[in-house]
Amino acid sequence: MAKSIENQSIHHDPSMEPMTHLDLNEQTPIRAIAKQVVERAEVALHHHPWGQMVFSDTGVVQVKTPQVAYLVPPQHAVWIPPGVAHDSSLLEKAEIFSVYMFQTNCYFHGETWRKEWGVCRCFQVSTLLSELVKRIATQTTEKIGEQTYSAMCTLISSEVRQAQKVALGLPMPEDKRLRHLCDLFLQSPLQTTTLSALAGQVGASESTVTRLFRQELQMTFRQWKHQALLSKAIDMAAMRVPTGIIAQELGYATHSAFSYMVTSLVGKPPKAFLYQDKNDDSTPKMNK
Incomplete structure (x- = not known):
């Protein structure tokens, strides 16, 4: 990774x-x-x-x-x-x-x-x-x-x-249980991670956590998760990691699924959004 x-x-x-x-x-x-x-x-x-x-x-x-x-x-x-x-x-x-x-x-x-x-x-x-x-x-x-x-x-x-x-920016909650849940996701951000699995790790019911997301962050877990995944993608793109590798490491089965997520949030496909270095039109390469 x-x-x-x-x-x-x-x-x-x-x-x-x-x-x-x-x-x-x-x-x-x-x-x-x-x-x-x-x-x-x-x-x-x-x-x-x-x-x-x-x-x-x-x-x-x-x-x-x-x-x-x-x-x-x-x-x-x-x-x-x-x-x-x-x-x-x-x-x-x-x-x-x-x-x-x-x-x-x-x-x-x-x-x-x-x-x-x-x-x-x-x-x-x-x-x-x-x-x-x-x-x-x-x-x-x-x-x-x-x-x-x-x-x-x-x-x-x-x-x-x-x-x-x-639509950039990752809000973080103040509620201790919800903050713990968000921190757990950020330790290993994967699109396959479910709310029920995370809720079980923090000792709260899925319905309680769902309510807390709406009360504290005014969004659903799915919306927050996509913002977190996009932030991680930007992080990795800064190191010139290719979009195909980013998609894999974020748990997407296909590059098209990852592309759909990015495009739905920012209106551009990953390559056009993540790599906008005007002085470098080359294909992103992995750091060695």
């Missing part, structure tokens, strides 16, 4: 320290920072008064809040609203982009924005959005020019608002 990224060592990179002080205001509502990471690196748990978008062109980004873990492939972003505690990691050698957004201005103000973007969410990063972020990250506002910078901020906010939402 392929070695999980979760079992790899984590490097504490001083350049990945949380950004707790930024000069964001009505005149400078967006700042973007690009960081090259040579090995897995993490940012400690923190929060700040502005919104943040995190993504990578070629690497897998992990963001955790106290309730949900998000694992997103290249060309997808995690949105973190103001005040939400979170930590983040880049799981491989790549470049990570952090975009910080001041929200009490014309770009990010209004009831619709608060309703739709007041919670964490994941979405696909368009080519235009990626290029806009890169320019703001690599050039000063003075060099860009005030008018161009203002227009770019408008475009960035528009691209974020219109971005295609993707």
